[in-house]
Amino acid sequence: xxxxIVKAVELTRIYHLGASVIVAVNKAxxxxxxATFVSIMGxxxxxxxxxxxxxGLCDHPTSGKVFFKRKDTSLLTEKERRKIRLLNIGFVFQxxxxxxxxxxxxxVELPMALAxxxxxxxxxxxxxxxxxxxxGNRLRHRPKELSAGEMQRVAVARxxxxxxxxxxxxxxxxxxxxxxxxxxVKLIWDLCRKRKTTVIVVxxxxxxxxxxxxxxxxxxxxxxxx
Amino acid sequence: xxxxxxxxxxxxxxxxxxxxxxxxxxxIIVIARGSIFVQAVPIGGSLQENxxxxxxxVEGVKAAVPMLCVIGLSTYKYSLAQLVPLNVTxxxxxxxxxxxxxxxxxxxxGSWPSTDSSQEExxxxxxxxxxxxxxxxxxIRTKNHELRVAGILDTPSAILTRTxxxxxxxxxxxxGYNMLINMIVxxxxxxxxEKELVDRIEEEIGGVxxxxxxxxxxxxxxxxxxxxxxxxxxxxxxFSISMLIVMIVATTNVxxxxxxxxxxxxxxxxxxxxxxxxIIETGLIGLFGCVGGILLGVVAAVLMISFYASVPxxxxxxxxxxxxxxxxxLGTLLSVVVLSCIAGVIPAMVAARISKTEAxx
Numbered sequence: 323x324x325x326x327i328v329k330a331v332e333l334t335r336i337y338h339l340g341a342s343v344i345v346a347v348n349k350a351x352x353x354x355x356x357a358t359f360v361s362i363m364g365x366x367x368x369x370x371x372x373x374x375x376x377x378g379l380c381d382h383p384t385s386g387k388v389f390f391k392r393k394d395t396s397l398l399t400e401k402e403r404r405k406i407r408l409l410n411i412g413f414v415f416q417x418x419x420x421x422x423x424x425x426x427x428x429x430v431e432l433p434m435a436l437a438x439x440x441x442x443x444x445x446x447x448x449x450x451x452x453x454x455x456x457x458g459n460r461l462r463h464r465p466k467e468l469s470a471g472e473m474q475r476v477a478v479a480r481x482x483x484x485x486x487x488x489x490x491x492x493x494x495x496x497x498x499x500x501x502x503x504x505x506x507v508k509l510i511w512d513l514c515r516k517r518k519t520t521v522i523v524v525x526x527x528x529x530x531x532x533x534x535x536x537x538x539x540x541x542x543x544x545x546x547x548x
Numbered sequence: 549x550x551x552x553x554x555x556x557x558x559x560x561x562x563x564x565x566x567x568x569x570x571x572x573x574x575x576i577i578v579i580a581r582g583s584i585f586v587q588a589v590p591i592g593g594s595l596q597e598n599x600x601x602x603x604x605x606v607e608g609v610k611a612a613v614p615m616l617c618v619i620g621l622s623t624y625k626y627s628l629a630q631l632v633p634l635n636v637t638x639x640x641x642x643x644x645x646x647x648x649x650x651x652x653x654x655x656x657x658g659s660w661p662s663t664d665s666s667q668e669e670x671x672x673x674x675x676x677x678x679x680x681x682x683x684x685x686x687x688i689r690t691k692n693h694e695l696r697v698a699g700i701l702d703t704p705s706a707i708l709t710r711t712x713x714x715x716x717x718x719x720x721x722x723x724g725y726n727m728l729i730n731m732i733v734x735x736x737x738x739x740x741x742e743k744e745l746v747d748r749i750e751e752e753i754g755g756v757x758x759x760x761x762x763x764x765x766x767x768x769x770x771x772x773x774x775x776x777x778x779x780x781x782x783x784x785x786x787f788s789i790s791m792l793i794v795m796i797v798a799t800t801n802v803x804x805x806x807x808x809x810x811x812x813x814x815x816x817x818x819x820x821x822x823x824x825x826x827i828i829e830t831g832l833i834g835l836f837g838c839v840g841g842i843l844l845g846v847v848a849a850v851l852m853i854s855f856y857a858s859v860p861x862x863x864x865x866x867x868x869x870x871x872x873x874x875x876x877x878l879g880t881l882l883s884v885v886v887l888s889c890i891a892g893v894i895p896a897m898v899a900a901r902i903s904k905t906e907a908x909x
Contacts, residue, residue, distance in 0.1 A: 407814065413814055413815055415811070419808075419811040421808055436817050
């Protein structure tokens with residue numbers, strides 16, 4: 323029996339913009355088990371990123387709950403949520419969000435440094451991860467010296483740095499051409515299969531939905547399994 | 549940042565020289581410590597040479613040395629900007645040199661003028677030697693006198709480098725002070741206080757003003773205090789401005805790197821890490837700015853002194869660390885770095901509060 327990694331119960335997030343009220347996520351319910359590749363599709367503004375932020379403990383729901391390995395995250399302090407983000411969740415962003423002053427190697431080492439892992443272990447593991455994403459020859463390059471595809475591969479390596487059990491990817495192919503996008507998705511898919519990592523990808527990309535174990539569709543904040 | 553270093557390195561030095569020149573109408577000379585300085589009233593007037601005999605007869609006077617000090621100001625059209633006179637002639641009776649220059653050494657090969665009055669010998673400062681290409685045994689021809697350079701003073705003192713020390717009689721003749729002097733330096737006998745002696749001199753000899761070390765300092769002190777107060781004010785304003793600039797730079801830096809800080813927050817970096825990062829960066833901005841400022845300030849100080857005092861840059865360089873002391877540099881550096889770190893606190897707090905959900909959209 324697979325372990326339940328994430329469970330969302332009646333998850334709701336409401337924003338107030340002046341006089342208007344925006345229901346970004348409306349009573350979303352989902353259950354995601356370990357080593358599952360999940361895609362969430364939906365049009366722009368449908369609440370995909372908001373849902374990902376809630377699952378990734380970057381945001382607080384207006385109502386409802388997120389359980390992380392059956393643990394109620396609403397009971398966690400900010401410090402504990404931060405620790406979960408650091409150690410148990412890997413983030414892959416649409417615009418890569420690499421630190422421009424750091425090299426590829428340093429970017430991958432960063433989460434490990436924040437977790438207090440010894441520097442020799444950081445270096446060894448970061449090098450290994452970058453070699454896994456076929457960037458063994460780009461260790462000392464800074465983001466501006468890398469192509470978009472290479473930057474996203476560095477971001478994937480960074481997401482895996484602390485060996486998390488959940489990867490959250492927010493439109494990881496959004497800034498890439500279709501060929502490069504497919505390559506990155508395949509890379510994430512392969513790595514997560516090997517490592518038994520759960521992946522939740524928010525996307526517009528039909529290709530991702532085809533290779534996913536579970537597809538969700540979100541529209542006007544409401545989520546349905548597709 | 550550069551402004552701080554310029555302010556800290558040059559203003560005090562210049563202000564003091566300028567103020568002293570204004571007060572004494574340029575009549576600044578170096579008087580050995582512990583001596584009493586007798587001058588005609590009003591200051592700048594002259595005394596009959598025989599006044600020195602009257603002073604010698606005052607009880608408690610061990611020695612009294614007459615002097616004639618003539619300031620040679622530039623006739624150059626920019627002379628108003630000149631803070632230090634072009635040259636200073638000091639006439640002093642033969643053999644009394646130490647009264648004037650204390651233990652100031654001479655350059656190798658030189659000697660103090662002989663006590664033979666038939667020899668018209670002078671000692672000159674290094675600036676004059678260099679400016680007029682004079683060496684020991686060179687001859688200076690002026691108003692029917694041929695003055696042999698017996699020695700060259702080995703001192704970087706702004707005044708002494710441009711001084712010509714010569715026998716009193718020669719100085720009087722050259723400058724038309726027939727039997728006149730404009731100051732007397734008095735050495736008190738042991739057991740008598742300077743104050744007592746000063747009172748006696750002023751009482752027994754009319755038309756003179758006698759000043760002790762303390763009284764000389766008392767005259768200068770309010771000016772120095774004003775100068776210090778001004779400098780403190782200027783420094784405070786400049787420090788505040790620099791803090792503000794550092795804060796603006798840091799805030800701009802933070803606002804341009806919102807995504808970076810939001811990413812750090814999202815991947816779980818502690819707030820303290822973001823705070824520390826911004827504060828260290830701001831401190832480094834201050835450090836590099838200050839190093840640059842000190843270097844620019846030193847260059848500016850050297851050029852300004854060279855320009856205003858009409859001395860070559862090579863004259864100022866050996867004295868550089870006297871004007872801008874290493875302690876002063878280190879103090880400036882440290883205070884700027886500390887203030888920059890303080891200025892970085894608010895931008896750091898802004899960085900730590902950036903909403904990751906907003907920045908990562």
